[in-house]
Amino acid sequence: MNDEHWTIGRMCEEFGVTPRTLRFYEAKELLSPVREGQKRLFTRRDRARLKLILQGKRFGYSLEEIRQLLNLYYINDQQATQISRTYELGQKHLTAMIAKRDELNEAIAEFQEKLSWGEQVLASKGVKKAAE
Amino acid sequence: MNDEHWTIGRMCEEFGVTPRTLRFYEAKELLSPVREGQKRLFTRRDRARLKLILQGKRFGYSLEEIRQLLNLYYINDQQATQISRTYELGQKHLTAMIAKRDELNEAIAEFQEKLSWGEQVLASKGVKKAAE
DNA sequence: GGAAAAGTTTACGTTCACGTCAACCGGTTG
DNA sequence: CAACCGGTTGACGTGAACGTAAACTTTTCC
Structure with a gap:
């Protein structure tokens, strides 16, 4: 709801991915959404990282490689x-x-x-x- | 042995792949080596295609995409x-x-x-x- | 306020791109 | 000639990157 927080649904809509994908990326420590009770809330930082993740995939990097590269940012x-x-x-x-x-x-x-x-x-x- | 034919071993050495990989690519119709009895003999054409295959992989294409793209060549x-x-x-x-x-x-x-x-x-x- | 929508965890299934045996064949070499 | 070396065909195994189904809670909408 907050200007700086996005639900999983809105994220999926915007980036063209499924909820499963975002949860998977969280499990792999590529994203780290905060929690409001049970629910994930994605931050500005998560959005920036997701952009880089999807870009990295287009260039043929594995998720593990991307995880390493994200630290460089x-x-x-x-x-x-x-x-x-x-x-x-x-x-x-x-x-x-x-x-x-x-x-x-x-x-x-x-x-x-x-x-x-x-x-x-x-x-x-x-x-x-x-x-x- | 022939100048225009290469065994699977020499191909692997040269391109840094395993025999399994080359057989797999043949099964997927990315390569089409000729046969000398049982043995595969890779041609000049196969070599050109393999170069493109490995390049395609570096750019993040799937083997199926690459197969399509090879036809364009x-x-x-x-x-x-x-x-x-x-x-x-x-x-x-x-x-x-x-x-x-x-x-x-x-x-x-x-x-x-x-x-x-x-x-x-x-x-x-x-x-x-x-x-x- | 009761159904539908949106989210959650758990867990098994799937596709791709090979890896890894096992068992076999055909030269060649000491 | 035995013992390798290089090749062959199955066939099952594996890691990555999710898909999918079940069972459940929490919000939202009329």
Whole structure:
């Protein structure tokens, strides 16, 4: 009800997931909604994390990997002795993301080549393209 | 033995997968090695497809999705009546790849921001960075 | 105030992507 | 020729990421 708290139903509606999924993520310690009696109430923090979780999934990370990565987003929550280590891991993650993007760019370029090659085949056979 | 044929063992060594994986991919019709008696012999085509399969996995695609996508890479193998449709699907895939790259770029930018913010926290606390 | 809606826990089921035996075949090598 | 090495086919096992059904409480709505 509160401006800063959302029920499981509203969360599901908004993010296109099922209640089971959110409870599962809580069990795996990816989310940590507060309780009002029995009911879960998801916070602003949970929403931010869920966005990152779903994004991570789209990029092919496992939930366990995502759980680790989420910590990198909350450096300020860490123990002083751990911050430096977290920062290093963050750098590594950044490097990995960039590498992934570069590989994706290459894949895009190669696929574009294949496609334009296929386009020529279509033309030579006199087949109409969708846009014509 | 032949220059254009590779045993399952050599394939595994080269691509860092297990025999089980390659047999599984064959069962799912992602690969189609020829036979020399009982033995599988993987072709140049299989190698190209395997590269794409492993790449697809890194980008978070399921094997079934990858199977579909692989067909887009072999337009010339299609029936004339199907080529046009395949080409359209190829365009869609290209669009999706580009969207994914853009999302990845945004994620990279946001994470970089978080990181440099964490860097400031480190500095303010007088914690040494790894590179210093 | 009584039904329906929304939430809860518990627990077993399912799909995907392989892992892990067991039992077998066919070269080759000491 | 025995003993491996590399390959084969079943077939059952497994971890991840949920789905699904049952049985129950709590809110909401008319």
